[in-house]
Amino acid sequence: xxxxxxxxxxxxxxxxxxxxxxxxxxxxxxxxxxxxxxxxxxxxxxxxxxxxxxxxxxxxxxxxxxxxxxxxxxxxxxxxxxxxxxxxxxxxxxxxxxxxxxxxxxxxxxxxxxxxxxxxxxxxxxxxxxxxxxxxxxxxxxxxxxxxxxxxxxxxxxxxxxxxxxxxxxxxxxxxxxxxxxxxxxxxxxxxxxxxxxxxxxxxxxxxxxxxxxxxxxxxxxxxxxxxxxxxxxxxxxxxxxxxxxxxxxxxxxxxxxxxxxxxxxxxxxxxxxxxxxxxxxxxxxxxxxxxxxxxxxxxxxxxxxxxxxxxxxxxxxxxxxxxxxxxxxxxxxxxxxxxxxxxxxxxxxxxxxxxxxxxxxxxxxxxxxxxxxxxxxxxxxxxxxxxxxxxxxxxxxxxxxxxxxxxxxxxxxxxxxxxxxxxxxxxxxxxxxxxxxxxxxxxxx
Amino acid sequence: xxxxxxxxxxxxxxxxxxxxxxxxxxxxxxxxxxxxxxxxxxxxxxxxxxxxxxxxxxxxxxxxxxxxxxxxxxxxxxxxxxxxxxxxxxxxxxxxxxxxxxxxxxxxxxxxxxxxxxxxxxxxxxxxxxxxxxxxxxxxxxxxxxxxxxxxxxxxxxxxxxxxxxxxxxxxxxxxxxxxxxxxxxxxxxxxxxxxxxxxxxxxxxxxxxxxxxxxxxxxxxxxxxxxxxxxxxxxxxxxxxxxxxxxxxxxxxxxxxxxxxxxxxxxxxxxxxxxxxxxxxxxxxxxxxxxxxxxxxxxxxxxxxxxxxxxxxxxxxxxxxxxxxxxxxxxxxxxxxxxxxxxxxxxxxxxxxxxxxxxxxxxxxxxxxxxxxxxxxxxxxxxxxxxxxxxxxxxxxxxxxxxxxxxxxxxxxxxxxxxxxxxxxxxxxxxxxxxxxxxxxxxxxxxxxxxxxxxxxxxxxxxxxxxxxxxxxxxxxxxxxxxxxxxxxxxxxxxx
Numbered sequence: 001x002x003x004x005x006x007x008x009x010x011x012x013x014x015x016x017x018x019x020x021x022x023x024x025x026x027x028x029x030x031x032x033x034x035x036x037x038x039x040x041x042x043x044x045x046x047x048x049x050x051x052x053x054x055x056x057x058x059x060x061x062x063x064x065x066x067x068x069x070x071x072x073x074x075x076x077x078x079x080x081x082x083x084x085x086x087x088x089x090x091x092x093x094x095x096x097x098x099x100x101x102x103x104x105x106x107x108x109x110x111x112x113x114x115x116x117x118x119x120x121x122x123x124x125x126x127x128x129x130x131x132x133x134x135x136x137x138x139x140x141x142x143x144x145x146x147x148x149x150x151x152x153x154x155x156x157x158x159x160x161x162x163x164x165x166x167x168x169x170x171x172x173x174x175x176x177x178x179x180x181x182x183x184x185x186x187x188x189x190x191x192x193x194x195x196x197x198x199x200x201x202x203x204x205x206x207x208x209x210x211x212x213x214x215x216x217x218x219x220x221x222x223x224x225x226x227x228x229x230x231x232x233x234x235x236x237x238x239x240x241x242x243x244x245x246x247x248x249x250x251x252x253x254x255x256x257x258x259x260x261x262x263x264x265x266x267x268x269x270x271x272x273x274x275x276x277x278x279x280x281x282x283x284x285x286x287x288x289x290x291x292x293x294x295x296x297x298x299x300x301x302x303x304x305x306x307x308x309x310x311x312x313x314x315x316x317x318x319x320x321x322x323x324x325x326x327x328x329x330x331x332x333x334x335x336x337x338x339x340x341x342x343x344x345x346x347x348x349x350x351x352x353x354x355x356x357x358x359x360x361x362x363x364x365x366x367x368x369x370x371x372x373x374x375x376x377x378x379x380x381x382x383x384x385x386x387x388x389x390x391x392x393x394x395x396x397x398x399x400x401x402x403x404x405x406x407x408x409x410x411x412x413x414x415x416x417x418x419x420x421x422x423x424x425x426x427x428x429x430x431x432x433x434x435x436x437x438x439x440x441x442x443x444x445x446x
Numbered sequence: 447x448x449x450x451x452x453x454x455x456x457x458x459x460x461x462x463x464x465x466x467x468x469x470x471x472x473x474x475x476x477x478x479x480x481x482x483x484x485x486x487x488x489x490x491x492x493x494x495x496x497x498x499x500x501x502x503x504x505x506x507x508x509x510x511x512x513x514x515x516x517x518x519x520x521x522x523x524x525x526x527x528x529x530x531x532x533x534x535x536x537x538x539x540x541x542x543x544x545x546x547x548x549x550x551x552x553x554x555x556x557x558x559x560x561x562x563x564x565x566x567x568x569x570x571x572x573x574x575x576x577x578x579x580x581x582x583x584x585x586x587x588x589x590x591x592x593x594x595x596x597x598x599x600x601x602x603x604x605x606x607x608x609x610x611x612x613x614x615x616x617x618x619x620x621x622x623x624x625x626x627x628x629x630x631x632x633x634x635x636x637x638x639x640x641x642x643x644x645x646x647x648x649x650x651x652x653x654x655x656x657x658x659x660x661x662x663x664x665x666x667x668x669x670x671x672x673x674x675x676x677x678x679x680x681x682x683x684x685x686x687x688x689x690x691x692x693x694x695x696x697x698x699x700x701x702x703x704x705x706x707x708x709x710x711x712x713x714x715x716x717x718x719x720x721x722x723x724x725x726x727x728x729x730x731x732x733x734x735x736x737x738x739x740x741x742x743x744x745x746x747x748x749x750x751x752x753x754x755x756x757x758x759x760x761x762x763x764x765x766x767x768x769x770x771x772x773x774x775x776x777x778x779x780x781x782x783x784x785x786x787x788x789x790x791x792x793x794x795x796x797x798x799x800x801x802x803x804x805x806x807x808x809x810x811x812x813x814x815x816x817x818x819x820x821x822x823x824x825x826x827x828x829x830x831x832x833x834x835x836x837x838x839x840x841x842x843x844x845x846x847x848x849x850x851x852x853x854x855x856x857x858x859x860x861x862x863x864x865x866x867x868x869x870x871x872x873x874x875x876x877x878x879x880x881x882x883x884x885x886x887x888x889x890x891x892x893x894x895x896x897x898x899x900x901x902x903x904x905x906x907x908x909x910x911x912x913x914x915x916x917x918x919x920x921x922x923x924x925x926x927x928x929x930x931x932x933x934x935x936x937x938x939x940x941x942x943x
Contacts, residue, residue, distance in 0.1 A: 001814055001890060005821045013817055014711055016834045018681040021717045029579045034799025035544050039799065042548035042572075042791065043677075049568030050561050057560050060782060068551040069478065069513060071550070077527030078520035081541050084737035085523075089858070089921040093519035103938040107502035113937045117738065119594035124783035142814055150782040157755075157778035159477045161467050161605065161639045175587055186569075187810045204496055210906040234491060236500045257559030257783025258594070259739035271935065278739065279937075282931035290923040294931040299870075300597070300633035305642050307537050310633035313595035313727065317735025323626035327512055333477035339489060340479055346492060347484035364493050375606050381562070384580030 004012070010015045024317035033422035049256070054418050055390040058368045058409025060121065060148045060226045061250045061257065065413055070251045070324045074317055084277075084316070090346075094316065095291035098279040101323040108326070108334075109225075109243045111265035111288075116309065117319040117435045118278040118363055121246025122154040124262030125194060127275045128244040128310055129155060132192035132220040133164060134273050134308070138164040141192055142185045142219075146178050146199035148226055151396035155194070169193070175203035175370070176362025182213055192220040197237060198230050201407065202345075202368025203360055211239035215367075229411075230366040231339030242266045251325030252318055260320040272298060275309030305310070337412060341367040348419045352408070355427040359405055368409045370395065370402075373426060374433040377406035381426060448917060450457060450529040454529065454895045455864025457920055463518040467939050470505035479803040503941055515754050518845040519708040524866045524920055532819075534838045534869035534881025535628070535676060537706045537728035541550040541552055542799060545731065545792035554791055556854035559783040569787065570767035573759050576794040577743075583805070584702075584722060585715025586745035592755045598635040599723030599742025600670070602755060602938035607668045607721060608638055613890035614695070614776070621699075624653055626676045633700060640667060647875055648751035651677040653832040656685055662694050667722070673714070676881070678816065678829055678838035682709070688718025697721060698884050702845035705729040706885065707813060710806030720747050726786075730793035741789035742849070755780050770903040811886035813834045815893060819882055822897040824905045830876050837885075844903065849911040850895040853878045856903055858925065 007013060011321055014022065033041070055063055076082060078093060085098075087090030098116045105114035118124040129141055141159060143152055145168045152168075159166045169185045172178040177195060186193060193214040197205040207223060214221045223240035225231070228249040237243065248254075249260040264274060271278070272295065280294035329337055329403040345367045350372050359370040371392070373380060381391035392408035399405070410419065490497050507515070511869035524531070524910050549555065552757060556568050577589050601702035602623070621635040624645045632642045637905040648654040652675065669691055672818040674680045681687060688698050700714050700722035708714070714722050726732045734740075747752070756776040757769035769784075770797045800808060817850045820829070828844035843853040857867030857880070869881035884893060906914050918924070 001818050003815050005814075007817075010814065013810075013813050013834075013836075014490070016836070017712050018682060018685065018717075021684075021712050023710065023712055023716075026584050026802035027805055028576075029802055029805065030798055032804050033781055033798045035799070038795055038798050039548060040545055041910045042551055042554065043797065045468070045572055046551035047568065048565075049553035049557045050565035051556075051568075053552075054564060055558050055561065056805075057558045057923045058502070059560055061559050063556070063558065069509065073513070073520075075546065076517065078523040078525045079516075079736055080546075080733045081526035082523045082736045083531065083533055083536060083538060083734045083866070087857075088522070088926050089862070089918050089923055090524035090861055090866065091524035091736075092922060093521065096519055096522075097516070098464070099937075099939065103465075103467065104504060106938050107504050118908050119598060119739075120782055122779075123594070123598075123661055141712075148782070150461055150779060155780060155781040157605070157780055158637075160778070161637070162609065185741055196552075204493075222656065231498070232501070233498050234493065235496050243487030253547075253788075254558050254788040256557040256566070257785070258781075259741075259786040260782075263830075278935070278937055280931040281936040282924050282927045284924040286502040286924065288923050291928045292926050292928050292931050294928065294935055297508035297932075299629075301629040303633070304629050305632035305636040306632045307629070307636075308600060310597045310630050310637050311595070311741035312597045313725075314738040315594075315770045316737030316739075317733065318739055320736065324512065324516065327507065327515075328509075329505045329507055330470075330475070330477075331501045332506060334501060334504065335476060335498070336479050337477075339487070340482060342492060343482055343487045344490060345489045364496055385562065385565070390558065390565070412479065416851075434740075443537050 004069060020030055033368040040272050053388050053390050056392045056408045057390055059407055061254050062409065062411060063413055064229060065250050066251050066253065066410050067328050070321050072219050073324055074320055079320060080317065083391065088290065092290060094281060094430045097320055097323055099281065099291050101319050104326045105263055105265050108231045108236065108263045109245065111243055112268040113263035113271050114263055115274055116279060117315040118262030118264060118276055119315060120258065120260040120262045121224060121226050121244065122151040123266050124244040126153045126158045128222045128242040128264055129192055129194060129240060130158065131273050131275065132222060136220060136272060137193045138189050138191035140189045141194065142169050142190055142192040144196065145176065146171045147194055147196040147224055148200050151224060174363040175201045176205055176363050177210055179209060179213060186214060186217045186219055188217065190219040191219060192222050194222045194224065196224040196226060198366040198368065200229055201360055201370050202365045203363045204234055204366060207237040208239055225270045227366060229338050229341060232334035233342060234366060235323060247322040250322035252321050258320050259315055261315045261322050274298065276311050276314060294301060302394055340412040344412065344414050345369060348410045350410065351419060351423045352426060355423065355430050364368050367411055368407055370405050370407050373404045373429060375404065375429045377404055380429050384422060384425055389418060389421060391422065450635060453864050453898065454581055455897035460521045463515060463519045465939050466505045466507060466515055467503060468716040469507055469511055474504055474508045475506060489681065505866055508732040518545050529864060530884060530888050530896055531866045532868045532884050532896065533866065535703055535881040537883060537885055539731055539885040540887040541731055542796060545795045548795050549791040567767060572790055572794055574767055576790050579797050580724060580745060582698060583622065583709055584745045585747045588751040588754060589743055589745045591743045592781050593742040593744060594741045594786050595740035596629040596723060596725045596736065597634060599744045600630055601697055602780050603636055603721040603723055603744045604638040606753040607699065607778040610750050611667055613822060619665040621667055622669040624671065626875050627670060627672060628701060628703060633671045637758045648831045651679050652681050653687055655683055657689055662690050662696065664694055666696045668697040668699045668788060670699045670701060671674060672704055672848045673838040674704045674707045677840045678835045679831065680836055684717045684823045687696025703728060704837065707809060709809045710716055710802065710811050714845050721750060726789045726793040731796040732789045732792040739786050741786040745772050752778050804847065808886045815884040815886060815888055818893055819884055819897065823943050827880060827903055838881060840876055842876050843878040846907045847878060849907050851907045851911050851914050853880050853913045855917065856880065859903045859914045860899060861918040862920045865899060867898060
């Protein structure tokens with residue numbers, strides 16, 4: 001090949017690089033490994049990473065069963081190793097599957113249009129806010145403090161550089177948005193209100209009521225949904241203007257936090273301000289149905305600095321996982337799956353409630369709930385870890401005011417035995433704290 | 447039918463398939479729940495009016511129908527697994543299957559992002575090892591893996607640039623972007639709140655040093671440069687570019703989209719780059735998956751380290767690994783959790799499979815392949831810039847345009863020969879561009895088939911231009927009506943009423 005090119009050595013091909021910068025040594029990276037060694041190396045890492053533990057963690061990343069055919073299908077090279085479907089004639093497989101994905105997201109969310117995916121729930125929520133700012137011409141944003149704290153952090157990062165004032169709306173004793181405070185927080189400069197439902201505490205918001213307040217003041221309502229399985233049994237937030245979803249629960253592995261699948265759904269009237277790729281139906285010259293990427297004039301490769309977003313690569317293969325998952329469970333299965341989640345967490349609430357306080361009573365929940373323990377939840381969790389069970393998420397990391405509160409999640413994969421074991425340890429913890437208190441009291445009395 | 451011989455591809459029957467909704471009928475199911483081991487619940491009592499009664503038009507289909515549906519759809523796609531995918535700037539290289547196996551190991555696939563650090567040492571070790579390798583490969587000094595894709599990496603990098611300048615007193619006003627840049631560069635700079643100033647290329651397709659010197663001042667926060675640039679040309683005067691920027695306190699941002707031309711041969715950190723992003727889905731072999739997921743780590747010099755997104759992975763005094771959230775000068779968080787971890791696993795597996803020798807040879811082969819294509823097509827297609835090519839080569843349709851055949855037509859005709867098209871109409875500085883990047887994955891045999899196809903199409907343009915203009919002729923659908931799709935968008939299926 002060198003001869004054909006007319007060069008003498010490979011080095012001649014690198015002649016354009018000034019000699020002073022050329023690397024004249026080996027890179028200091030591990031030596032080349034055989035396939036068997038690579039598998040062994042990662043097996044070791046897998047063993048060091050909680051392999052075989054059961055979990056009560058949710059908080060924006062949910063452990064659901066993944067039907068095996070998801071991986072069989074996404075492993076087909078034609079899906080796995082294809083590029084973005086710009087060349088429609090040889091990308092109909094990807095394009096049609098995205099069209100079906102967009103349709104199912106619309107059906108489940110109650111919205112009219114959905115895009116092909118965003119990076120994750122946090123960036124979808126943020127992009128929904130930027131969209132609301134463009135739509136209203138207003139700049140300030142009100143976000144509920146019960147929205148996932150990391151989503152709020154990402155929003156804050158983007159808002160700061162767009163000079164968008166960001167205020168936080170508190171929750172009340174039911175865990176729902178404090179509507180009185182909300183009335184004051186939303187002003188004539190508010191572009192949008194961002195809420196999450198079920199919210200970070202697992203509580204389902206009264207979206208109708210909140211929407212009425214936002215709309216009365218001309219603000220757009222953005223609803224973030226982090227636990228997509230909830231849509232199987234809970235009314236979607238139909239009065240929202242934009243829904244920003246995390247579809248990880250639909251067949252996407254936890255994978256230590258990613259890749260996941262964000263998606264934005266909204267009203268048809270807002271479609272031209274939507275970020276991200278969209279697939280539309282059309283025909284070829286013989287009238288045959290086909291699918292193409294469309295409305296690209298919103299996107300960076302056409303509009304450059306005037307684009308609705310800088311997003312290019314999205315989460316296509318992960319959206320395909322979610323698509324297959326939604327197809328498998330479908331109209332009846334998704335409801336049944338959600339009912340199992342509801343039943344498991346209802347049982348857990350009842351059992352935990354015998355020994356510890358369940359916070360935020362009075363509003364319905366889906367598959368997460370908050371308990372207040374007398375002992376530090378990190379201490380309880382470390383004992384639970386001895387049983388190869390990962391306990392609930394200690395909330396003091398994000399909500400120091402909530403003291404020893406922790407957030408627990410039960411999905412269809414949480415067994416009754418697991419729940420009973422955790423409840424046993426919590427009962428023990430409460431007993432020992434109580435008896436320690438009594439001893440101190442006795443000493444004081446003496 | 448093509449008059450010329452198509453050695454690579456043969457037509458064969460593939461299956462028709464409707465939308466999944468058109469196959470649905472009540473009672474079909476592909477799922478089964480186990481019996482509940484806790485008491486069942488009265489959903490209406492628990493949820494009241496919030497209970498959802500109907501799931502609209504969600505499908506009801508059987509497992510074999512789902513398998514056939516998606517398998518049939520898959521056969522309508524072109525893929526790297528089928529053949530050369532010469533998309534310039536996209537680095538469509540082979541996606542090793544061992545990467546897929548290791549990323550699905552139980553502890554890695556099922557690790558929860560909030561599980562205690564004590565039982566997350568495996569994931570943290572992967573993050574640490576990959577970070578170390580990428581720093582060595584780029585010659586940079588600190589890194590974040592949090593960004594989810596290239597454009598997201600650009601955003602994160604420019605946020606750090608902004609924070610860096612702000613800490614020095616002023617965020618500055620604008621970012622210089624060459625006219626050959628990717629569209630994401632100006633879109634990103636706008637998102638971070640910078641004005642964009644266009645920088646013209648010189649007659650060699652490189653940064654015009656004189657123009658840069660004239661445009662460079664204390665208002666410029668950074669220059670966003672792709673190197674090799676989108677013509678596949680290495681910016682030979684890179685040291686002058688860096689010096690010009692640094693003299694006025696500006697920073698050099700490198701778009702790492704074309705890093706496949708440099709790994710193991712030269713390091714951006716050594717030629718004056720201050721901030722750069724990588725695309726793990728290009729250079730480091732993670733699959734494109736029909737448009738994502740990607741991963742866009744950002745590597746920086748020490749001076750920008752305080753501004754890294756949080757959390758930052760650290761080694762703790764007891765020898766274990768963890769995350770540090772206490773970063774007062776951080777630009778904040780750009781994504782939930784820690785980034786596209788599954789892509790880290792795959793990229794690291796790729797690096798381990800190559801080692802120092804393999805990484806260098808990969809680059810050498812990628813550059814050799816591009817130059818082999820350049821030599822093979824020179825004269826057949828117009829080469830607008832004579833500058834030496836690295837890993838990709840850009841031709842134009844100037845010769846074929848005389849017959850009113852454009853780059854998109856040639857690209858579509860290539861489909862009939864069994865290839866995916868090259869990148870069309872980019873970079874913008876070349877009218878009618880054909881941007882070809884073969885990557886190291888292609889054998890001489892595959893490259894020869896490609897050259898043969900390209901030469902054959904050039905001959906067809908002379909003989910029957912209309913046939914080329916209406917290509918492709920062998921696909922399930924012909925060119926689709928994109929105007930109609932955009933004018934009256936149909937973005938979802940609806941039942942016939």
